[in-house]
Amino acid sequence: MTGERLLTRNFDRPDSHTLAAYRQAGGYTAWEKAQAMEPAAIVEEVKISNLRGLGGAGFPTGTKWSFIPRDHTGPVYLVINADEGEPGTFKDRYLLERDPHALIEGMLITARAIRSATAFVYIRGEYVEPWRRFTAAVREAYQAGYLGRGLEVVVHRGAGAYICGEETGLLSSLEGKKGWPKIKPPFPAVKGAFGQPTIVNNVETICHVPHIINRGGAWFAGLGTKTQGGTRIYSVSGRVRRPGIYEAPVSITLRQLIYDLAGGVTGNGRLKAVVPGGSSAAILRADEIDVTMDVDGLRQAGSMAGSAGVIVMDETVSIPEALMVVARFYAHESCGQCTPCREATGWIYKIVTRIVEGRGRKEDLDTILDAARRGAGTTICAFFDGAVGPYLSYIEKFRDEFEALIPR
């Protein structure tokens, strides 16, 4: 039912991270092909593929690449976002560990498409093994002559802040500054890393590029829905029988993912709720899981595909406690740069905690909803909007559970 595996096709080989294994499996043939292609043709192929960013925002990749100003004469940078920090998401970790050359090949092709000679890979600081594997692969690629002939790769390790996974926070951090998101405009494609046009793409997104070049954008588009092509890797965690990563077409439903791939619900066996796209995605009730997992399918369901981190909760899970954990995360990780997010994340965490501890007031729930709604859309980056997803959906969909904790 899952169809062909693209991103994870080599994962079962114990030596999948090596250049030899990657080549044996047909690696770097897309790069051979791409070198004969005009950059514009590569961009066009990726546009046709309907590849959308798999880091969280779901922006059409080819379109993003075409935002580089045509008249720019200085350097253009490619930045790979490997700061995978969205709670419930662990796909890029596997890609870096098990198929690092797929990312390098994708970077070679992407750099050609956007005329970049320097690529930065920003790897989450806690990802030690992925960093080792990836830097080893970079060394191999230099030795083999893939890198160093038109593309230099700089690997940069993060220092443990969620906000450095936000693309402009990442750029600030990469530049040696505090990882604060930048105000937009200007957007990174116009003025990004070190003031130069920059394309920031997620690891998984770029790993798809060789397949698109090898087999054509139309083929890739055909694997998915009308508005999103290909497959993606779902990180499934929580109360399921077989937690882990699963590659599937984006047209798979949440129900199929939970029951067919991840083996169904544990705990008391009865599903209560699912977070479908990382902690920032709005929660779905058990009766809302017949939804396709593509960007637009989940948007229509009032949630988002996000990073495809699927967190499953059975009926024994307390939603208020789950919200407290999530709210603590956002309060802890808010960068503090702009006011609504800095103040509201801490405030809301305190209120939720008080409710969970049995000291709630009857007006608390409306205060949280109001503060979340009023802060939404007022901030520099999408962090607070990401926090608003759980604030609103957990309370709106499970209000009874919260009210039961508030003394009358």
Added chain:
Amino acid sequence: MPRLTINGREIEVPPGTNLIEAARRAGIEIPHYCYHPGLSIAGQCRLCMVDIDKAPRPTIACNTPAADGMVVWTETDRVRATRQSIMEFHLINHPLDCPVCDQAGECWLQIYYMQHGLYEPRMVDDKVHKPKAVPLGPHVMLDAERCILCSRCVRFCDEITGTGELGIFHRGDHSEIGLFPGRELDNRYSGNVVDICPVGALTDRDFRFQVRVWYLDTATSVCPGCARGCNIEVHVNRRRPHHAEGRRVARLKPRYNAEVNRWWICDEGRYGYGFVDAPDRLLTPLRRQGAEQVPIGWDEAIAAVAAALREPAGGAAVIASPRMANEDLMAVRRLAEAAGIRQVGFRVPPARPGDEDDLLLRADRNPNTAGAELIGLDGDVGAILADARAGRLRVLWVFGHDLLDSAWPEADVRRALEAVPTLIYTGTNAGATSARAGLVLPAAAWVEREGTFTNFEGRVQRFRAALEPLGEALPEWEIVGRVLQALGAPVAATRAEHWFRELAAAVPAFAGLTYRALGDAGRMVAARAAGPGGGGA
């Protein structure tokens, strides 16, 4: 030039003007904290939201350049609701300690809460606690709990002084302003961070707890600290004299002048007013009787000066000061003409030469060297002292300078002063030179009178009286005017402005200038024949 509409008013602005400034030109205030016209755009406070037609939601005005055909609304229901929310967020962790906060009365949290907040507080949980009363440097005190993290102070130290002492540390609602390890906020412009702090987070160690700001009176003025002539406001405490231990000048604040100092002043100028209320102020005319200087009345003092100047035998000389106003110097010029004094100078090399930087501070620490040059008082002071030593001077009138604290050898100066039968001293404060004088005529400090200075670029700028002169002190122009009167030279001037009119009539560089024309921003003198006056007068 982009032409846009704000609240229905059409307005044309220069390209690149942001919506806060564009609205300001249309007479519309958009509330904001982090935006400052002298600093880069931070976009952090999120208070300056406006509605723009075709935009899906309110947008920050500070980071939006005016565009042709843009239609902007600053008072829609949606904008008002957003502002109110942002105010609530700003105050969630604020300690609300206005009763003990120095900023109260000029705090933008208070002002904007009253204008745009007025919500029912909903915060019932414990607030985040942060360091309080942390000295950041010699002049600035931090209360991190009051800070709204607008980053203006950080940007000031990064972008204006380039010294980079400050940063924002930690994350989320634990974020706080602080010093980088091993650093101190001791750059020469550090006081400006207090001015640009919109709340009570950064307060002035010199000013705090002195007097409530609503008891202060204000006068527009010019800093006398160097030849730049930074525009300032003088804040004085006249209404609560029992506060601040009798200190009348509470503080100096920079006043915007695009051509001179923009929004800033240096610390040396800001904290250089201590002499005004110092215990060594000269309060009454004094006359030497033996070893003592005893108080006398003005009439007696003026008569004594006039009598000395009327003596036919022997020479008289005047050492004027580049710290005196143009009006005073014009009066001195008239006196020299009327009394036949041929030797008038003003340049005395300072004991400690000033250094300068490329922001504001000038090596010449005098506010009116250029004026003294233009008025034609640039005689050789060294020659005057040489004449004195040679016994060729009978009367020497020294204004302001402590000649015994100059770059000249003290012994030479002392011999000169001792050789002059009548040494007259006019100044604000006592010093080694005044102590040797036979006659001491107390002068009003610059904040106690009005007048003009001409800065090193030739800009003539007015300063106004903020206070009454201390004791019986008088402005120099009045002292000199009374002497002129006593010498039988009629003086029509009863105000500084009259002397300025005379100056404008007598000195071509000032032709056409009037107090009215100078306004609050000053005016340039007519093109000067010689180059700008050198420092070190």
